[in-house]
Amino acid sequence: MIASFIIDGVPVAKGRPRLTTRGGFARAYTPEKTKRFETMVADQARASVGPVDPYTGPVEVEAHFAVPIPKSWPKRDKLAAVAGTIRPAGKPDIDNYLKSLADGMNGIVYVDDSQIVSARITKRYGEEPGVAVTVRPA
Numbered sequence: 001m002i003a004s005f006i007i008d009g010v011p012v013a014k015g016r017p018r019l020t021t022r023g024g025f026a027r028a029y030t031p032e033k034t035k036r037f038e039t040m041v042a043d044q045a046r047a048s049v050g051p052v053d054p055y056t057g058p059v060e061v062e063a064h065f066a067v068p069i070p071k072s073w074p075k076r077d078k079l080a081a082v083a084g085t086i087r088p089a090g091k092p093d094i095d096n097y098l099k100s101l102a103d104g105m106n107g108i109v110y111v112d113d114s115q116i117v118s119a120r121i122t123k124r125y126g127e128e129p130g131v132a133v134t135v136r137p138a
Contacts, residue, residue, distance in 0.1 A: 001049070001052065001055075001137075002134060002135070002136045003045065003048055003049045003109045003133075003134070003135040003136075004048065004133065004134040004135075005044050005045060005047070005048035005133055006044070006130055006131065006132050006133070007040060007041055007044045007101075007130055007131040007133065008128070008129075008130045009037075009040060009129060009130060010067070010068055010129045010130075011037070011065045011066075011067060011097050011100075011101075011129065011130070011131050012033055012034055012036070012037035012097075012100055013034075013092030013093065013096035013097045013099070013100060014034055014096045014097075014099035014100040014103065015030065015031035015033060015034040016031075017030060018030075018031055034100055037100050037104065038100055038103050038104035039104070040104070041100070041101055041103075041104025041105060041131075042104045042105070042108055045104065045105050045108045045109050045133075046108050049108065049109060054107060054108060054109055054110045054111050055109065055110040055111070055115065055135070055137060056110075056111055056115075057115065057137060057138070058115055058116075058117040058137070058138035059109075059110050059115050059116055059117065059135050059136065059137060059138055060116075060117065060118040060119070060120075060135070060136050060137075060138045061098075061101075061102065061116050061118070061119045061120075061121075061133070061134070061135050062119070062120045062121075062133070062134040062135075063097075063098060063101055063119070063120075063121050063122075063131055063132070063133050063134075064121075064122045064124070064131065064132040065094070065097050065121070065122065065123045065124070065131050066124055066125070066126025066128065066129050066130050066131070066132075067088050067123060067124070067125060067126065067129055068125070068126070068129045069081045069082070069125045069126070069127065081125035082125065082126070082127055084124060084125075086125065087123070087124060087125070088123055088124065088125055094121050094123045095121075097121070097123065097131075098119060098121050101131060101133065102116060105133075105135065109135050110135065117138045118138055
């Protein structure tokens with residue numbers, strides 16, 4: 001079985017854990033924006049794979065992230081971004097995008113993201129932001 005699906009919307013890179021104190025004890029939590037994206041990934045993955053058991057062996061992941069083109073850019077730069085001439089080489093890091101995507105698929109597409117043994121990841125500008133994902137047995 002190959003799991004392939006698209007996540008519509010702006011991709012979110014995995015945020016650093018935040019710390020708070022309650023009753024004198026420190027507690028770490030995932031930022032809300034990251035949690036919302038991981039939930040969106042889980043929902044799309046569940047809709048795509050249906051009621052099947054998650055992979056239990058090694059898997060390969062292919063993910064193509066389309067990030068929004070800055071609205072403030074002139075038209076020529078926007079056209080170059082769509083054509084792929086200008087690439088999003090700044091923050092957030094591509095591996096942080098993969099982390100939030102991989103965590104969102106835990107327990108649905110595969111048992112745990114530690115099963116990922118190979119990944120092909122791209123980050124480009126897109127008129128429609130989103131992520132195209134394919135997961136297959138390695």
